[in-house]
Amino acid sequence: MEIGIVGLQYSGKSTIFSTLLQHKSADSGGGKESAERGIVKVPDERLDKLTKLINPKKQTNATLEFVKVPGLEQDGSQGQGLPSQFLNNLKNVEALLVLIRNFENEYFPHPKGRINPAADIDFINSEFLLSDLMLVEQRIERLQKMIPKTKNDQDKRILDLMLRLKDQLEQEKPLRDMDFSDDERFMLKAYQFLTIKPLLYVINIQEDQIPKANFIANELSGFVTKNCALTVLSAEIEKEIAELEEQDALIFMEDLGIQEPAMYKLIRKSYELLGLISFFTVGEKECRAWTIRNGSTAQKAAGAIHTDLEKGFIRAETVHYDELIVNESLAKCKEKGLLRLEGKEYIVKDGDVMTIRFNI
Ligand SMILES: Nc1nc2c(ncn2[C@@H]2O[C@H](COP(=O)(O)OP(=O)(O)OP(=O)(O)O)[C@@H](O)[C@H]2O)c(=O)[nH]1
Ligand SMILES: [Mg+2]
Structure with missing residues (x-):
């Protein structure tokens, strides 16, 4: 599950990326380097509290993979389409994190010579729309040549779908706005459309604008359409926080009037945007968050831990985090009859604490 970080030159991609990975410093330049990827821990206060309560040897957070993709x-693209290397790097990406610059820095001037977040968003969106439109048009042309010869029904269905996509793109609307049947979703898997991917706008503001973060988010809220989200932060500040020792970081954040690094929110929003939720396993050895798609069954969720658990699934002893925290132990939950025995088809909820019983 990968998230692609894209943005114009000097928008803060490297700063954000290295902060995500808690590197001690960002490479501030040389923007044409190839894609870089890294795995990031998903902050989860609930898991922290479970660890405090149960005191296991180890805590393991859920993770997300980010890939920094230069080349926007x-x-x-001046009508030529986005570079194939850029598109290739985004092939396996399931969501886009679009970095939008809203800070002044005379040494690293904005490539367009002005600071205008809304205009940058429009520019990037129209590049993506155009790229998708070109892909759709190529595909339609090929299908229209092929179908009279092959008379293949599946090809006809794909053509109908492509014509629908074309109509949407010509109205300058992203594909992520559309509703698709399961069948159509399956057909779409073969194509690398950009505007179909969920998207998180990250507005990178100047340090002294932090008190105005909500105001800035509000001003740009019109861009937050279906399967989009927006968050405001200062990459510079986030980098500083990540470089400080924990105590100093807390003092620094208090001065800024923030409870937690904005980066945490960014990671959590990315997680949500991908339609992911967490369930927990707890024990003396380890308290751990596991990632599943929202709507997964208990049996499928067991597979996130190990395929054996999915294959040999018997039941999941389940209690929600909220109840476990109040009752302080699984034993107490059981005593009170709060530990539910859920079967294969149970739809797991975000924050469920589960013990999978299996037999193989
Ligand atoms: N003042 C200020 N400067 C920032 C902020 N975010 C990034 N910068 C600076 O802007 C410059 C460019 O940031 P990078 O993170 O290198 O941007 P990039 O998008 O990776 O740039 P390229 O890879 O060259 O396209 C660096 O000098 C950063 O320190 C910010 O929030 N405030
Ligand atoms: Mg860079």
């Missing part, structure tokens, strides 16, 4: 040029 300020001049635009």
Whole structure:
């Protein structure tokens, strides 16, 4: 499950990426380097509290993978389509994190020579729309040539779908706005459309604008359409927080009037945008968060831990985090009859604490 970080030159991609990975410093330049990826821990207060309560040897958070993808040029593709290397790097990406610059820095001037977040969002969106439109048009042309010869029904269905996509894109609307049947979703898997991917706008503001973060988010809220989210932060500040020792970081954040690094919110929003939720396993050895898709059954969820648990699934002893925290132990929950025995088809909820019983 990968999230692609994209943005114009000097928008803060490297700063954000290295902060995500808790590197001690960002590479501030050389923007044309190839894609870089890294695995990031998903902060989860609930898991922290479970660890405090149960005191296991180890805590393991859920993770997300980010990939920094350079190559979104300020001049635009000028009708030529986005570079194939850029598109290739985004092939396995399931969501886009679009970095939008809203800070002044005379040494690293904005490539368009002005600071205008809304205009940058429009520019990037129209690049993506155009890229998708070109792909759809190529596909339609090929299908229209092929179908009279092959008379293949599946090809006809794909053509109908492509024509629908084309109509949407010509209205300058992203594909993520559309509703698709399961069948159509399956067909779409073969294509690498950009505007179908969930998208998180990250507005990178100047340090002294932090008190205005909500105001800035509000001003841009019109861009938050279906399967989109927006968050405001200062990459510079986030980098500083990540570099400080924990105590100093807390004092620094208190001065700024924030409870937690904005980066945490960014990671959590990415997680949500991908339609992911966590369930927990707890024990003396380890308290752990596991990632599943929202709507997964208990049996499928067991597979996140190990395929044996999915294959040999018998039941899941389940209690929600909220109840466990109040009752302080699984034993107490059981005593009170709060530990539910859920079967294969149970739909797991975010924050469920589960013990999988299996037999293989
Ligand atoms: N003042 C200020 N400067 C920032 C902020 N975020 C990034 N910068 C600076 O802007 C410059 C460019 O940031 P990078 O993170 O290298 O941007 P990039 O998008 O990776 O740039 P390229 O890879 O060259 O396209 C660096 O000098 C950063 O320190 C911010 O929030 N405030
Ligand atoms: Mg960079």
